[in-house]
Amino acid sequence: MITDLLASLSRFADRDLRPGAEERPHRPELWSFVAHDRECWGEVRIERTTLVTVLEGVKEIADGSGVTRRFPAGTAMLLPPGWTGPVVNEPGGGRYRALVLEFPPGMVRRLLRAHGSDWLAPRPRPSDWRVPLTPVLIDAIHHAAAGLAAEPPLSPTLAEHRCMEVLLALLEDGVWWLGPLTPAGTAEAVRQLIRTHPERRWTACSVAGALNLSTGTLRRRLSEDGVSVRRLLAEERVAHARDLLEREGVSVQEAAMACGYANRSHFARRIRALAGLNPSAMRNG
Structure with a gap:
């Protein structure tokens, strides 16, 4: 067969x-x-x-x-x-x-x-x-x-x-290595964690707990990389929003909710600040 x-x-x-x-x-x-x-x-x-x-x-x-x-x-x-x-x-x-x-x-x-x-x-x-x-x-x-x-x-x-x-x-069938095998440092580990649930209200405390780190250790390691949980969260949410708007054609409101933004205006400001585009422009691009 x-x-x-x-x-x-x-x-x-x-x-x-x-x-x-x-x-x-x-x-x-x-x-x-x-x-x-x-x-x-x-x-x-x-x-x-x-x-x-x-x-x-x-x-x-x-x-x-x-x-x-x-x-x-x-x-x-x-x-x-x-x-x-x-x-x-x-x-x-x-x-x-x-x-x-x-x-x-x-x-x-x-x-x-x-x-x-x-x-x-x-x-x-x-x-x-x-x-x-x-x-x-x-x-x-x-x-x-x-x-x-x-x-x-x-x-x-x-x-x-x-x-x-x-x-x-x-x-x-148990093939778990579909994505990158191991995070290349703490910042990448945080990114991978956020990608699983970009809609969650992630904080330094909740991220540290998920990665089995103390909040102080997490912040110190991210600071050494020149980033923060807040920055990584914003970047990953914008990447997720772009994927939803450009490739899946969802509405701006649906994309905002999927990325953890209850306020559409706040969502639009974040997109403009990090991507230089309005969400509607991504959807129609």
């Missing part, structure tokens, strides 16, 4: 359609990698949550652990933002083929906000980036790929919904 399901993905990887070096759009993307010769990439950096399904040949990756991982045909890996390491694509039977799904940060944040924040608990790095290719996950990948490759194109909302099914299937 798994073999048949994997074969159904082959039509999306019949030729090489890998991305260039340009900036990735704020939407999920589907790529196919096809190579007839061995490829060695000295240092690859993953900027967005990336699911790779190997259809032919073998992919080898190695990161800071110094261990090389081999992913033959019929296996998959989930690489989180910030992953770096050398990559080798080895043809098997004449070629290497892989299907790649990239998920933008905003989509991953929305999933994690909606389905709990257990992922924030301290965890070790995964010993292997492999994810189980269950029938449910393969079916979700196929559904998402068909949507992203559809002609005429699906609406962005519907295409995103299909891709969200893939993330949900991964999360339910």
Whole structure:
């Protein structure tokens, strides 16, 4: 059954359609990698949550652990933002083929906000980036790929919904490293915490408690980074508001409430101060 399901993905990887070096759009993307010769990439950096399904040949990756991982045909890996390491694509039977799904940060944040924040608990790095290719996950990948490759194109909302099914299937299978693995310092840990619930009335005390720090230690560490809880809260709320207004098309009032602002005027002032735009301009931009 798994073999048949994997074969159904082959039509999306019949030729090489890998991305260039340009900036990735704020939407999920589907790529196919096809190579007839061995490829060695000295240092690859993953900027967005990336699911790779190997259809032919073998992919080898190695990161800071110094261990090389081999992913033959019929296996998959989930690489989180910030992953770096050398990559080798080895043809098997004449070629290497892989299907790649990239998920933008905003989509991953929305999933994690909606389905709990257990992922924030301290965890070790995964010993292997492999994810189980269950029938449910393969079916979700196929559904998402068909949507992203559809002609005429699906609406962005519907295409995103299909891709969200893939993330949900991964999360339910215990793949917790969908977002950045570990916060790079206290400021980033605070940002990640706020992203899970930007509507909450976060204070230095409540943030410190959630991060198992004293309020004094939290303030000292943030001060060393030149930021404060108030500043980080405002920045993350504005980022969330931009995502809601530009990509989800909610009303200004709905965006204000989702970001913890009961007063629409106060919300608009915050947006203007930090983003230089009125909320209505974001929504209509």
